[in-house]
Amino acid sequence: MRSRMLPNPPLTLALAVLWLMLNNTLSVGHLLLGLVLGWVIPLLVKEFLIDVPKVRRPLKLCLFCLKVFYDIVVANLHVAKLVLGPRGRLQPAFVEVPMAIEHSFVLAVLTSIISLTPGTVSAALRPDHKVLLIHALDAPDIEALVAEVKSRYEAPLLEIFECSRM
Incomplete structure (x- = not known):
């Protein structure tokens, strides 16, 4: 009650x-x-509020936030260099990243981090939540970008939060 x-x-x-x-x-x-x-x-x-999973590792969450902030600063400098440089060097691409994250809130955190990082934006998520479509301003190596997203952001988020399908 x-x-x-x-x-x-x-x-x-x-x-x-x-x-x-x-x-x-x-x-x-x-x-x-x-x-x-x-x-x-x-x-x-109350019907619109999303269930936030429990944080399993608060210290790791703090370190992860610092890493994301660092990545945003570095990406700003990289995008500035790309934009101010010759236009022929850019290799924009749409990249499909398979997702291991199943919780809606954690997926929203991941897509927000990707969109906050200059040079990348979360473009779409398949209805089954298994593949995230990312647009990258400069993606010369698509496999490396997929591996970076999975290792740098997805894996730590899976460690930090207790996630199950929501």
Whole structure:
């Protein structure tokens, strides 16, 4: 019964605190209104909320975030060099990457990382979630790109999260 009446307690608390911060007050009226909004909003959107898997290795997640940030900086420099250089050097390509990830949230994280990294964008995901289509600005070696995505991003995400098919 508790889960039906209070579907997401952390979200309820976060929305109430956000309401108090936006109003810059700790009055009883705003506290009550924040709690009511924090209770009603999750009830209204509970069908749209995605299940986030448990993080198995929090330290590895922190290191992974640093690696992704580093990759974004390096990719920015690489794309700047490609764009400012001769146009004939670019070898754009669509690449199909087979996916071992089955959880919707973790797939969304992977596609976001790929799209955030300059020079690549997640273009499509097959309905069965087994193949991700990526567009790369410069992909001279397609097999190397597939291996890099799988080893650099997919494998660590599988280690970090407890994922099963959702």
